[in-house]
Amino acid sequence: MMKTINGCIPNCRRLVETPAGAARRGRCLHRPHEAKQCDNLECTAINRKANHGIVRSIIITIFGAILMCVSPANSQPLLSPSSKGIDVHKWIEKNFAKGKVPPFSFIYRGKSSDTFIKSWRFSTEKMKSFDTNVEKTVYTYSDVKSSLIVKCEVTSFNDFPAVEWLIRISNGSSVNNTPVISSLAAADHTFFSVNEGGSTLYHALGSDAKREDFMPLKSSLAVGSGVYMTPKGGRSSDATAFPFFNIETPDKTGIMVAIGWTGKWYANVQQKSKHAVVLKAGMENFSLYLLPKEEIRSPKVCLLFWKGEDRMVGHNQFRKLILAHYTRKINGDIPQLPLAAFLDREGPVPCNEHVCATENHSISEIKRHRQFNILPEVFWLDAGWYPCEGYWPNVGNWTPNKDNFPNGLKPISDAAHQVGSKFLLWFEPERVSKNKSFISVDKEHPDWVTAIPNNNNLLLNLGNKDARLWITNHISNMIQKEGISYYRQDFNFDPLPFWKQMDGENRAGMAEIRHIEGLYAFWDSLLARFPDLIIDNCASGGRRLDLETTSRSSPFWRTDYTYGEPIGSQCHTYGLNFYLPLTGTGSFEMSSYHFRSAMSSNMVTDWDIENKKYKLSDMQKLIQEFKELRPYYYHSDYYPLTDTVNMLNDDVWLAYQMNRFEKGDGLVMAFRRPQSLNNNIVVKLKGLDAKASYEVKNQDTGEKTTRSGIDLAKGITLTLNEGPASLCLIYRKL
Numbered sequence: 094m095m096k097t098i099n100g101c102i103p104n105c106r107r108l109v110e111t112p113a114g115a116a117r118r119g120r121c122l123h124r125p126h127e128a129k130q131c132d133n134l135e136c137t138a139i140n141r142k143a144n145h146g147i148v149r150s151i152i153i154t155i156f157g158a159i160l161m162c163v164s165p166a167n168s169q170p171l172l173s174p175s176s177k178g179i180d181v182h183k184w185i186e187k188n189f190a191k192g193k194v195p196p197f198s199f200i201y202r203g204k205s206s207d208t209f210i211k212s213w214r215f216s217t218e219k220m221k222s223f224d225t226n227v228e229k230t231v232y233t234y235s236d237v238k239s240s241l242i243v244k245c246e247v248t249s250f251n252d253f254p255a256v257e258w259l260i261r262i263s264n265g266s267s268v269n270n271t272p273v274i275s276s277l278a279a280a281d282h283t284f285f286s287v288n289e290g291g292s293t294l295y296h297a298l299g300s301d302a303k304r305e306d307f308m309p310l311k312s313s314l315a316v317g318s319g320v321y322m323t324p325k326g327g328r329s330s331d332a333t334a335f336p337f338f339n340i341e342t343p344d345k346t347g348i349m350v351a352i353g354w355t356g357k358w359y360a361n362v363q364q365k366s367k368h369a370v371v372l373k374a375g376m377e378n379f380s381l382y383l384l385p386k387e388e389i390r391s392p393k394v395c396l397l398f399w400k401g402e403d404r405m406v407g408h409n410q411f412r413k414l415i416l417a418h419y420t421r422k423i424n425g426d427i428p429q430l431p432l433a434a435f436l437d438r439e440g441p442v443p444c445n446e447h448v449c450a451t452e453n454h455s456i457s458e459i460k461r462h463r464q465f466n467i468l469p470e471v472f473w474l475d476a477g478w479y480p481c482e483g484y485w486p487n488v489g490n491w492t493p494n495k496d497n498f499p500n501g502l503k504p505i506s507d508a509a510h511q512v513g514s515k516f517l518l519w520f521e522p523e524r525v526s527k528n529k530s531f532i533s534v535d536k537e538h539p540d541w542v543t544a545i546p547n548n549n550n551l552l553l554n555l556g557n558k559d560a561r562l563w564i565t566n567h568i569s570n571m572i573q574k575e576g577i578s579y580y581r582q583d584f585n586f587d588p589l590p591f592w593k594q595m596d597g598e599n600r601a602g603m604a605e606i607r608h609i610e611g612l613y614a615f616w617d618s619l620l621a622r623f624p625d626l627i628i629d630n631c632a633s634g635g636r637r638l639d640l641e642t643t644s645r646s647s648p649f650w651r652t653d654y655t656y657g658e659p660i661g662s663q664c665h666t667y668g669l670n671f672y673l674p675l676t677g678t679g680s681f682e683m684s685s686y687h688f689r690s691a692m693s694s695n696m697v698t699d700w701d702i703e704n705k706k707y708k709l710s711d712m713q714k715l716i717q718e719f720k721e722l723r724p725y726y727y728h729s730d731y732y733p734l735t736d737t738v739n740m741l742n743d744d745v746w747l748a749y750q751m752n753r754f755e756k757g758d759g760l761v762m763a764f765r766r767p768q769s770l771n772n773n774i775v776v777k778l779k780g781l782d783a784k785a786s787y788e789v790k791n792q793d794t795g796e797k798t799t800r801s802g803i804d805l806a807k808g809i810t811l812t813l814n815e816g817p818a819s820l821c822l823i824y825r826k827l
Contacts, residue, residue, distance in 0.1 A: 556607025657681030
C-alpha cells in the first residue's frame with residue numbers, strides 16, 4: 094500500500110500524495126522548471142531527474158499587457174517580449190507596485206478593493222525558477238486591521254509575449270474569521286487602444302454532444318456593449334462557453350485569454366469607450382469569509398499579447414505557448430499521443446459500452462490486430478469493466494468484474510505489451526451511482542459523498558482529504574497492479590448543484606474551490622508516482638477543457654456527439670485548432686473521408702475488423718497515413734481556409750492548413766460534403782515564403798507539382814468531382 098506524506102509546500106501549495114518512505118524534504122510540483130525545496134507541507138519527494146518528467150501543473154493567471162510586433166507574413170520566430178511594443182517585465186513592475194491598483198478586484202467589507210488596496214501593506218518576493226525563460230514574483234497585499242492577506246503569483250516569459258497570475262487569499266489571524274469577501278475577479282483590467290473603434294471578440298462554444306461543439310463565434314463590440322461567457326454548469330467547457338478566446342483591438346493588436354479553472358468560471362468583455370475594452374474574469378459563485386489561518390485560491394488567467402494584420406498571429410503564438418509551457422512533458426519532451434483501438438466496444442443487446450468485454454475476448458482482439466498487421470499504439474478498455482450489474486453508469490466500485498475478468502486486467506495489459514502496444518483504462522472516480530446493490534465507496538464512507546434531491550448520482554468530494562487520499566491510493570494501486578499506461582478519467586454529470594448544497598452560510602464557493610484543488614492534487618499525485626503516465630481527460634466528451642486540465646492531460650475523446658459522424662468531426666477539429674494543438678476523437682468507418690474527418694494529434698479506432706466488406710490493405714493504409722500526418726498537428730501554425738458561414742451544413746466544403754514554418758512544409762486538408770454542388774474551391778495558403786518554391790503532393794494520386802509561395806498565397810484550386818470526399822495535400826519547400 095502507498096502511504097502519504099502530509100506537509101506544506103510554501104509558494105507552491107500543490108497537494109501531492111507520495112509513496113511511503115519518501116523524505117519530507119521534497120520538490121514542489123507547480124512546474125518542472127519551478128522545482129523548489131520545501132518543508133512542512135504536502136509535497137512529493139522526488140529527485141530532480143524524476144521531476145523532469147512530471148506535470149506542468151499550471152493554472153494560469155494573467156494580467157498584463159504586452160503589445161508585441163511579429164514578423165510579417167505570419168512567420169514563426171518569436172520575438173523577445175521586450176523587443177517591440179510594451180515590455181512585459183516593465184508592465185508588471187508598473188502595475189504591481191506600491192500605491193497602484195493591481196489588475197484584479199474583490200469586494201471586502203462592502204467596498205471595492207480599488208478604493209482601499211493602495212493603502213495596504215505591500216511587499217515583493219522574487220521566486221527561484223529552474224527555467225531561464227520563466228520569471229516568477231509574488232506580490233503581497235496585507236490588511237493590518239483584519240489580517241487578510243492577498244498574494245499574486247505572477248509569472249512572465251522571456252520566450253513569449255505573455256504573463257500569467259494566480260491569487261491566493263488567506264486569513265492571517267489565528268483567532269478570528271475574516272469579514273465576507275465577494276465578487277473576486279482574478280482579472281479586472283482595462284486595455285487601451287490608440288485608434289478609435291470597437292473591439293472584436295473571437296470566442297467559441299463548449300462541448301454539448303452536438304455538431305456545433307467548439308463552434309467559432311465572432312462578436313463585434315460597440316461602446317457600452319459586451320459579451321458575458323460562462324459554462325452551463327460546473328464543468329469548465331460545458332456547452333455555452335469555452336475558456337479560451339481572443340480580443341482584437343482597433344490597433345490590430347490583441348490579447349489571447351485562457352482561463353484555468355475546472356469549474357464555474359466567468360469572463361466579461363465590455364467595450365467601455367472608443368479607446369478602451371475591459372476584461373473581468375473569475376469564479377462566478379463566490380461570497381465567503383475565511384476561518385482562522387484558512388487559505389483559498391482563485392481561477393487563473395493567461396494572457397498573451399499579439400500584434401499583426403491577421404488575428405491568427407495571436408492564435409498561433411498561443412498554440413506554441415501551450416506546447417512550450419502548458420503541456421506536460423515526459424523526460425523533457427512533449428509525448429506523442431497515440432493511435433488507439435477499442436477492445437470489444439458494445440455488442441448485441443443488452444451489451445453497452447464495454448460491459449460484455451471479457452479477458453479471453455480482449456486478448457483475442459489483441460492477437461487479431463497483430464495477425465492483420467494493424468496494431469495500434471494503445472489498446473483501450475472503456476466503461477463497464479467493473480461490477481455494474483450490466484449497466485455501465487452504475488459506478489462506484491473500481492475493481493474488475495470477476496465474472497468477465499477472473500484474473501483482473503493484468504493479462505490484457507500483458508498481452509498488449511507483448512505485441513508492443515500499451516493499455517488504457519477508463520475510470521470515473523468522482524461519481525458514485527445510487528442505483529446499485531454492490532458494495533462501493535458510499536456505503537463504506539457515507540461522509541465522503543454528497544447527494545442532492547432527484548439525482549441518481551453521488552459526488553465523491555475531492556475536497557475531503559481522506560476521500561482524496563483513498564482514491565489516489567486505490568487508483569495508484571490499480572495502475573501499478575493492472576499495467577495501465579494511460580489513465581482515462583471521465584465525469585458525466587454537473588457538480589455545481591452538489592457544490593452549492595455543500596456550502597455553508599456565507600461560504601458560497603468554498604466547496605467548489607476545495608473540490609477543484611483536490612482534483613489538481615489527485616492528478617498531480619498520480620503523475621508524481623508514475624512519471625510516464627498520460628492522463629486522458631474526458632467529461633462527457635470535452636466538457637472539462639481549460640488551462641489547468643490542459644497542463645496535466647490531453648482530451649483523447651473531445652465530444653460525445655454522434656460517434657463517427659464525419660461532418661461533426663470536421664467542425665470540431667476546425668474549432669479546437671484555434672486554441673489547442675493536442676486533441677483526439679474516434680474513427681468508426683474505414684474510408685479516407687471518415688478517417689481524415691477525425692484526423693488530429695491522436696485517434697481511437699472502433700473498426701469491425703472481421704467485416705468482409707473491408708479490405709485489410711485499406712486498414713493498413715489508413716494507419717500508415719495517420720502516422721505520416723500526425724506530426725503536422727503538433728508544432729505547426731493553423732489556418733482555416735474556409736470561413737464559418739454555414740460550416741455546419743452538409744452542402745459546403747471545409748478546409749484548413751497546418752503549416753510548419755521552421756521545417757518549410759505543411760498540409761492542406763479539405764472535405765467536399767455530400768450535398769455540395771461545387772466540384773472546386775479556391776483556397777489561399779498562408780505562412781509561406783513568398784520567394785520560395787514548393788513541391789505540392791496529392792496524397793491520393795501521388796501527383797506532384799511545383800508552385801511558388803506567392804502563387805500558393807494567391808490561391809490554388811482544389812477539385813473533388815463527387816462528394817462526400819476528402820483531399821489531402823502535402824507541401825514542402827524546395
